[in-house]
Amino acid sequence: MRVKIALLEKGIEVQYKEEKDVFEDKNKSELLLNSNPIHKKVPVLIHNGKTICESLIILEYIDEVWKQEQQLFSADPYCRANARFWIDFFDKKITSCAKKLWASKGEEQGAAKEEFLEFLKVLENELGEKPYFGGDHFALLDIALIPITCRFYTYEKLCKFSVEEECPKLMEWVRRCNMRDSVSKTLPDPLKVFDFVLEVKKRYQIE
Ligand SMILES: N[C@@H](CCC(=O)N[C@@H](CS)C(=O)NCC(=O)O)C(=O)O
Structure with a gap:
């Protein structure tokens, strides 16, 4: 939800893929397990073929890459x-x-x-x-x-x-x-x- 809100605030369009079940490792998608093999958790952002994990780190990445839009992190x-x-x-x-x-x-x-x-x-x-x-x-x-x-x-x-x-x-x-x-x-x-x-x-x- 953090990442979705940040992307909407910035007006960035993404292809969104929802996990059917994040409660059991055996039900997690191959895409999730390959993208976040360390934590095996959502969210994961894939940008230019590279994966970014952990919501706060993703927010920071979004703010740095799409700098021209309204900033999420304060300048101070x-x-x-x-x-x-x-x-x-x-x-x-x-x-x-x-x-x-x-x-x-x-x-x-x-x-x-x-x-x-x-x-x-x-x-x-x-x-x-x-x-x-x-x-x-x-x-x-x-x-x-x-x-x-x-x-x-x-x-x-x-x-x-x-x-x-x-x-x-x-x-x-x-x-x-x-x-x-x-x-x-x-x-x-x-x-x-x-x-x-x-x-x-x-x-x-x-x-
Ligand atoms: N510190 C992580 C926490 C992410 C997290 O807890 N994701 C949950 C869903 S909200 C999850 O994927 N859980 C799967 C699991 O614990 O195996 C972040 O902020 O991205």
Whole structure:
């Protein structure tokens, strides 16, 4: 989703290939396994016959190659470092916690819920009164963070909380971002995400 949003923001057309199933290595396409043999994960960008892996690295590549379009990374080194810091925080802390919201139960799920809400509050605090994380313009950090928001509905249903009640400013930012074509065309319908997660829970017998 990060890469799709960045490409749409830049107006770059690509041939998009979706993996049918990224949960099991045996179901991954030859193209994915050959393009990203180290991690075997999506996304992968293939440009001029060369592969680029890892979403943040792909965003950086896109921004450097298509320089003439609206820049995703700030020209200011401190702002770039700050955005990278928060993306690192998100990737290291929030994604593993978010997985526990749907893939665990009982006490573990309860603890994950508390931790997740704390993380959202930290992000809301970083957003402050700004319309976007980087300031007045939708940019790198917004692109990196917005994809998880299509799972909020799922987390709310499974763990019984409301992001709107806990973090109203963050939800204003979500709505603001969703007014952009790049975001609304990329993020899946939260209800479909919920159905998908229920299917996955069944598949792995997490009830
Ligand atoms: N750090 C990677 C994470 C990518 C990632 O977790 N991709 C998931 C789908 S969203 C995947 O391909 N998972 C397959 C697997 O874990 O085997 C990035 O930012 O590109």
